[in-house]
Amino acid sequence: MIKGLYEAHLPVKNLLVSIEFYKSLGLEIAFQNETLVFFWIEKGRSWLGLWETDKVETPYHPSxxxxxxxxxxxxxxxxxxxxxxxxxxxxxxxxxxxxxxxxxxxxxxxxxxxxxxxxxxxxxxxxxxxxxxxxxxxxxxxxxxxxxxx
Known part of the structure; x- marks a missing residue:
């Protein structure tokens, strides 16, 4: 059964600003390149992917x-x-x-x-x-x- 979050992905405008924000929440970087970063949510089990893009202004929907x-x-x-x-x-x-x-x-x-x-x-x-x-x-x-x- 589900015991946590495996992965989620979000679009971001400025990867460096977002990296500092999510680090301030206590998340640790698992992988990073020029336009993408993965943060461990639970090390070795779940992560959050942030993708730098100019398409952040799409309509919001919680899903x-x-x-x-x-x-x-x-x-x-x-x-x-x-x-x-x-x-x-x-x-x-x-x-x-x-x-x-x-x-x-x-x-x-x-x-x-x-x-x-x-x-x-x-x-x-x-x-x-x-x-x-x-x-x-x-x-x-x-x-x-x-x-x-x-």
Whole structure:
């Protein structure tokens, strides 16, 4: 069964700018040439390919320009501060503004914690973790803060 991300590919305008951005997220370069870089997500198991191209301005669709990176459930409370320390702005997602993230995504009977942001080329990125709960009834999406206080 799936235990992580094997690979994802994203278009980027400036490979050097994107390399610095993804290195700031803690990813390590696996391979690089003049117009392509692969970053290890989990060394030896999964990677992200960034392709420098002038065709970055294509219409956005999450199936083409979205990558979710799994984080530990204990870390989801810290990811907002971690991104802010790196100067990476959190984006509005599902109608929830940055100040109301991370979110709790109800995938009944479980839930996931997630926070959303963009890379320098507008590709949608997400940090996500399964939350260790067993919901007895369906609930609406809410902020993690709201969820922990109810």
């Amino acid at each position: 083409l320009r979205h990558v979710a990176f799994q984080v530990e459930s204990e870390e989801i409370h810290k990811v907002k501060e971690w991104l802010e320390e790196k100067g990476i702005p959190i984006r509005t997602a599902f109608g929830f503004s940055p100040e109301h993230q991370p979110l709790v995504l109800p995938n009944f009977p479980h839930a996931h914690g997630a926070i959303y942001f963009h890379d320098p080329d507008g590709n949608s990125l997400e940090l996500i973790t399964p939350l260790k709960i067993d919901a007895k009834e369906r609930f609406e999406m809410m902020s993690l803060t709201e969820w922990t206080t109810t």
